[in-house]
Amino acid sequence: MTATAAAPSRPEASLLSAPEPPKYAPSPAGPVDTDTPIHLPPGSSRSRLRQTLAFATNPYNSALRDTAQYGEVWKMELLTRKDPFYASSHPDHIRSIFTAKPDDAPAINYESPLKLWLGDNSVLMLVGPKHMRERKLLLPPFHGDAVARYIEMIKEVTAEEVDRWQQGSTFALAPRMQAITLEVIMRGVLGIEGLTSWRTPERRFREIIKHFLGLSTLRGYQLLELANSGNTEPKGPLKPMIGTIHSSLDAVIKARRAEGENTGRNDVFSLLLAARDEDGQPLTDDELRDELLTLILAGHETTANSLAWTCERLMRNPRAYDRLREEVRAGTGEAYVEATIHEGMRVRPVINFVARKIQRPWRFGEYVLPAGTGVALSITGLHHRPDVYAQPHRFMPERFLDAEGKFVKPGTYTWIPFGGGIRRCLGATLAMAEQRVVLEEIARSVDLEAPDPEPERGRQRNVTTIPIDGGRATIAQKLS
Numbered sequence: 001m002t003a004t005a006a007a008p009s010r011p012e013a014s015l016l017s018a019p020e021p022p023k024y025a026p027s028p029a030g031p032v033d034t035d036t037p038i039h040l041p042p043g044s045s046r047s048r049l050r051q052t053l054a055f056a057t058n059p060y061n062s063a064l065r066d067t068a069q070y071g072e073v074w075k076m077e078l079l080t081r082k083d084p085f086y087a088s089s090h091p092d093h094i095r096s097i098f099t100a101k102p103d104d105a106p107a108i109n110y111e112s113p114l115k116l117w118l119g120d121n122s123v124l125m126l127v128g129p130k131h132m133r134e135r136k137l138l139l140p141p142f143h144g145d146a147v148a149r150y151i152e153m154i155k156e157v158t159a160e161e162v163d164r165w166q167q168g169s170t171f172a173l174a175p176r177m178q179a180i181t182l183e184v185i186m187r188g189v190l191g192i193e194g195l196t197s198w199r200t201p202e203r204r205f206r207e208i209i210k211h212f213l214g215l216s217t218l219r220g221y222q223l224l225e226l227a228n229s230g231n232t233e234p235k236g237p238l239k240p241m242i243g244t245i246h247s248s249l250d251a252v253i254k255a256r257r258a259e260g261e262n263t264g265r266n267d268v269f270s271l272l273l274a275a276r277d278e279d280g281q282p283l284t285d286d287e288l289r290d291e292l293l294t295l296i297l298a299g300h301e302t303t304a305n306s307l308a309w310t311c312e313r314l315m316r317n318p319r320a321y322d323r324l325r326e327e328v329r330a331g332t333g334e335a336y337v338e339a340t341i342h343e344g345m346r347v348r349p350v351i352n353f354v355a356r357k358i359q360r361p362w363r364f365g366e367y368v369l370p371a372g373t374g375v376a377l378s379i380t381g382l383h384h385r386p387d388v389y390a391q392p393h394r395f396m397p398e399r400f401l402d403a404e405g406k407f408v409k410p411g412t413y414t415w416i417p418f419g420g421g422i423r424r425c426l427g428a429t430l431a432m433a434e435q436r437v438v439l440e441e442i443a444r445s446v447d448l449e450a451p452d453p454e455p456e457r458g459r460q461r462n463v464t465t466i467p468i469d470g471g472r473a474t475i476a477q478k479l480s
């Protein structure tokens with residue numbers, strides 16, 4: 001037998017066991033002296049309109065095409081921003097930003113269209129000491145122990161949803177995942193459970209938010225946002241939409257304040273009502289409203305789309321899907337479920353990049369960017385680097401398993417769907433818990449099939465990337 005004949009073909013081997021992780025070459029990164037000569041990276045000469053359209057209609061492709069064409073650091077120009085962004089996909093560049101002193105590279109989420117919805121007090125929009133104060137107040141309800149209390153509730157909500165799926169039916173998974181994650185947020189964060197009377201402010205808020213979230217998924221909505229970009233106050237049809245949501249949430253806050261703090265509830269809202277900062281100060285009503293809306297908006301669509309993508313990938317990767325179902329149905333799926341979620345979030349990160357504004361000149365490898373520049377850490381670019389992930393376009397949960405099949409945690413600066421540093425996603429533990437429960441339930445109780453074998457491409461919706469057809473699936477079989 002020849003050596004060639006004895007060796008299994010590489011793609012086959014890599015599907016069955018974790019591939020050897022490739023090594024990336026280190027690259028210098030971080031703040032530099034003000035007299036260091038500026039050296040800007042290349043970027044597309046296409047108009048801002050064309051770059052914006054490319055990003056909105058196919059975000060993964062636009063990032064991967066740019067990095068293939070211009071290298072690991074490149075210039076991006078979007079209509080939503082007057083000045084360019086400089087994007088990077090190198091782990092060392094990303095580390096330099098995530099570990100920077102907060103004042104050296106503050107976030108610029110306040111430039112996002114979400115600002116009009118979330119207001120001035122949202123943890124997502126704030127920078128500096130105010131951001132740290134809000135983050136400290138919000139963190140405790142999102143710690144592991146606190147989240148563990150919600151697992152049974154998440155299981156209940158998921159089982160109710162999956163139970164409604166009919167064998168033989170075909171539908172988009174994303175809206176169904178969104179129904180689950182919105183319900184989880186309503187129950188876990190706001191303590192709004194079940195169908196309370198129409199007259200309660202909770203019920204009114206719940207129906208209003210569902211209605212407006214539905215409107216925000218329509219394609220024309222993005223034009224509304226674009227028309228409002230750069231505005232400090234919402235204008236046009238966005239104004240009454242946002243106003244109605246704010247006033248209905250204000251009514252919920254008023255009613256909950258009236259109940260007092262010792263209600264015995266354990267939802268995040270109650271914990272926030274009771275929270276005090278280092279000076280003993282509680283959150284004001286405006287702060288509460290902005291934070292609650294932040295948790296609802298940042299927390300449910302991201303998780304829902306992430307799940308829809310993982311299913312979209314599984315349906316088109318039968319080996320991984322078969323293994324997942326076999327292991328889950330045998331009761332041994334814990335590590336494989338974890339690896340599958342990580343692989344879904346690697347190959348289809350729902351947030352494409354996180355942005356900061358450097359306050360000092362900054363080195364990204366051979367380039368030096370001036371102070372005051374917007375930098376975009378490309379999650380898509382990083383997650384598709386062949387020197388970080390072997391065969392990066394393939395869906396291989398095995399890459400997160402060791403030889404014994406145990407889950408291996410990815411690197412802090414090489415797997416970043418939740419961002420990093422002092423702005424790492426506050427809800428990451430909750431999002432992971434939800435994804436575990438939902439994926440397990442789906443793997444256990446239904447067989448999904450893609451009605452169209454072609455992969456779905458991404459499109460931008462609000463701030464997340466969603467499968468273009470919402471992750472369409474046919475329920476080929478429903479198990480009891």
Ligand code: HEM
Pocket residue numbers: 107109123124125135294295296298299300302303306350351354355416417418419420422423424425426427428430431
């Ligand atoms: C798969 C689901 C999710 C993904 C992929 C995700 C992703 C992210 C990312 C990338 C950031 C960082 C933004 C930046 O650096 O500027 C972030 C921040 C944040 N996320 Fe998530 N998120 C998810 C779920 C959730 C959930 C469930 C919640 C809460 C219920 C949540 C609440 C937040 C908040 C409050 C921040 C702001 C943190 C800060 O600025 O300090 N997210 N998320």
